Amino acid sequence: MRKVCLVFCLLFLCFIHASAQIAVKGETIWTMAGENILNGVVLINSSGKIEAVGPASQIKIPADYKMISAKVVTPGLIDAHSVIGLSGYLNQPHDQMQVDQSSPIQPELRAIDAYNPEEKLIEWVRQYGVTTVHTGHAPAALVSGQTMIAKTFGRTIDEVTLVPTAMIAVTLGEAALAQQGRSPGTRAKEAAMIRSELVKAQSYGSKPDSSRDIRQEMWQKVLRREIPLLVTAHKAHDIMTALRIAKEFNIRIILDGASESYLLINEIKQAGVPVIIHPTMYRAGGDAENLSMETAAKLKAAGILVALQSGYETYVPKTRVVLFEAAIAAANGLSQRDALATITIDAAQILGIADRVGSIEVGKDGDLALYDGDPFEYTTHCIGTIVNGRIASDTVR
Secondary structure, eight states, X not given: OHHHHHHHHHHHHHHHHSOOOEEEEEEEEOOSSSSOEEEEEEEEOTTXXXXXXXXXXXXXXXXXXXXXXXXXXXXXXXXXXXXXXXXXXXXXXXXXXXXXXXXXXXXXOOGGGTOOXXXXXXXXXXXTTEEEEEEESOSSSTEEEEXXXXXXXXXXXXXXXEESOOOEEEEOSGGGOOSTTOSOOSHHHHHHHHHHHHHHHHTTTOSTTOOOOHHHHHHHHHHTTSSOEEEEEOSHHHHHHHHHHHHXXXXXXXXXXXXXXXXXXXXXXXXXXXXXEOOTTOOOOGGGTTXXXXXXXXXXXXXXXXXXXOOXXXXXXXXXOHHHHHHHHHTTTOOHHHHHHTTTHHHHHHHTOTTTSSSOOTTSBOOEEEXXXXXXXXXXXXXXXXXXXXXXXXXXX
């Protein structure tokens, strides 16, 4: 009997982790790739890819497909910047891996070496429809380390990782200043230290007998424009410093936080730099004292590519939910579609993963969020989340 039970359990585990053939019917489907589809269907094949999407009257559902229904279906949500997976829900030293204070500059620290795919916070946001996170080292040091992009469902780091090294996290402003006479002690020192690292990397490897330096290798990837810097800067003068350094070295950057970016709309647009705005409900204080809930709408209206994030804060609870942040942005100037775009297709474009996620289109990953009403209404629940064609959550939130 014990053997029978063991076999059953093993078969059950294999079943729940296998991709099924799924048909999702939605009264409204926000594809984010065109007009909404009313009374539509999304078919996901056994490879976890979207094989068809359209009106129910035009799509034949195979008899062996598992049927799921929802009032509203959206692409799986994308958190454009978080620290979950490195920062844990217990808020204790053993699950707080988002920043190493031993040195102000550590671009060699890999997020995938610290990411825990089974962290409870990942499960929590997944239950609200978040299927992809851009996460990594926190904006709490001048150069805290690397970021990565991962799906929110899977048992191992290899299974969940979309992009192992997405960006290098840089912070300009108060959060990067060191204490007790250590560097950097001023904003000028912050900028000088970044410039110094980039100058050193320009000549790295020029000597045939030079030893390998994994820190310089990362800076060289930045100089070759292979990966961008994710620059967290809230004050207008710190944002200008970031734009100035990017121009000096012809490197790619993405602005993060950017509380006072509404003061520099022309400069940011001219530089062609996208912005991952602070959470809409972020606490106003410190460098972020002049934040506005209307910033996302103002940047969007100016034609700047914008995404929203859950962000990083040192207090409990350890993560926000981007669905709620987008809902408040929709109440402060963004249209419903544009607000949803900040956590779907626009976020995917900024992160360079729009070929995989961010919209409901044939050939893309089978990532969907299912709701029993308008996703931005307080009384609405997320009733299901599908990641790579697998039912990752059926908890009602």
